[in-house]
Amino acid sequence: MKTIVVSTNNQHKIQEIEQITKPFGFQLLSKSEAGAGDIDVVEDGATFEENSRKKAEEIMKATGKITIADDSGLVVDCLDGAPGVYSARFAGVDGDDEANNRKLIELLRPVPFAERTARFVSVITMVWPSGETLQARGEVEGHMVTEARGEGGFGYDPLFVPLGSDRTFGEYSPEEKNAISHRGRALQKLHQLLVEKGFGEA
Amino acid sequence: MKTIVVSTNNQHKIQEIEQITKPFGFQLLSKSEAGAGDIDVVEDGATFEENSRKKAEEIMKATGKITIADDSGLVVDCLDGAPGVYSARFAGVDGDDEANNRKLIELLRPVPFAERTARFVSVITMVWPSGETLQARGEVEGHMVTEARGEGGFGYDPLFVPLGSDRTFGEYSPEEKNAISHRGRALQKLHQLLVEKGFGEA
Numbered sequence A, B: 001m002k003t004i005v006v007s008t009n010n011q012h013k014i015q016e017i018e019q020i021t022k023p024f025g026f027q028l029l030s031k032s033e034a035g036a037g038d039i040d041v042v043e044d045g046a047t048f049e050e051n052s053r054k055k056a057e058e059i060m061k062a063t064g065k066i067t068i069a070d071d072s073g074l075v076v077d078c079l080d081g082a083p084g085v086y087s088a089r090f091a092g093v094d095g096d097d098e099a100n101n102r103k104l105i106e107l108l109r110p111v112p113f114a115e116r117t118a119r120f121v122s123v124i125t126m127v128w129p130s131g132e133t134l135q136a137r138g139e140v141e142g143h144m145v146t147e148a149r150g151e152g153g154f155g156y157d158p159l160f161v162p163l164g165s166d167r168t169f170g171e172y173s174p175e176e177k178n179a180i181s182h183r184g185r186a187l188q189k190l191h192q193l194l195v196e197k198g199f200g201e202a
Helices: A011-024 A048-063 A084-089 A097-108 A174-180 A182-196 B011-024 B048-063 B084-089 B097-108 B174-180 B182-196
Strands: A002-006 A026-030 A066-076 A117-127 A133-144 A160-162 B002-006 B026-030 B066-076 B117-127 B133-144 B160-162
Touching (some): A002 A048, A011 A066, A011 A182, A133 A182, A174 A182, B048 B117, B066 B084, B066 B182
Parallel strands (some): A002 A026
Antiparallel strands (some): A066 A117, B117 B133, B133 B160
16 A cells, blocks of 8 residues: 655644545555654745645655645735735744634724635645656635634634635534535545546545 | 934835935935844734834834834735735745746746736835834735836836736836835825824925
């Protein structure tokens, strides 16, 4: 069985990626399990594509194995795309989800609802030791609210209402969210790319 | 005569700021002239507002004088707001205008013209040693082209066509550009704020 390293220790992301890659007979290793737990990839790219590629390539080089990375974030139009590639450290490197959400609420409160359009973006990169690379992007459009709702998901989920819904991602079940989420869609595209590349499902 | 430090050594920015502040009887000093030439403010904020404030506050603290800073950049919608706060170092810290423009053209070439909407943003911050702060934002909407045109301006100007025009900012005269540009508009707002604050023109 072919092993793939996932360039993260976030169990939530690993589980979502596993759903897509398992049928192809891949076995996943977290960054730590692959012995690369002490490598901290500096995410200084200006785009999700760059950061995703960087995370995948650096861990692939360190481990010599096929590596998958996800870079994702929230793009708010009225904030010029912020928090964007800074989504995880919006309130500073020591900030957590709560601090990030608090900061976002403060910035959005003066903005009318109709102008609070936003999207979640996920870019998944899969890199082989040969250098061959697949990249897939998924997006989900929506609006920001300024009062957190729901206990599900993580990150900015309690503030994000996907288009056509009146509930936040925090109020979605994991299955519902994965079906339409940015990461779910990027992974569906990656699945398609793997099939086109000739990988058969087991 | 009251001296103000401008948190930059970019003569182009200093000249634009001077046009607005001179009538109030302020005399401008560049960062180097104020003895702060060796201070390199780390621009790690997720928004123009944060970086602009940081640049102004750090140089104000180092010099003890009123300080003005500009943080500006290009926000391209189809690139999730990139290059955004990374505008100056889009192609890496060693990149120059040419490398940045080359990278942007590469990303935009597959995108239809109608989807290449963008805006230039400038946020000017003025900080007093008392901690009092004024902040003004200016924007100019437009479209990106994928062939550089014109020798004027700097940065992404040769690729940016402001709304209602068919010429790039690179094809504008400095006076024409200043009248409608992001930095021009931010400075006009700062002018207004200074008047409201009780500063009289000389």
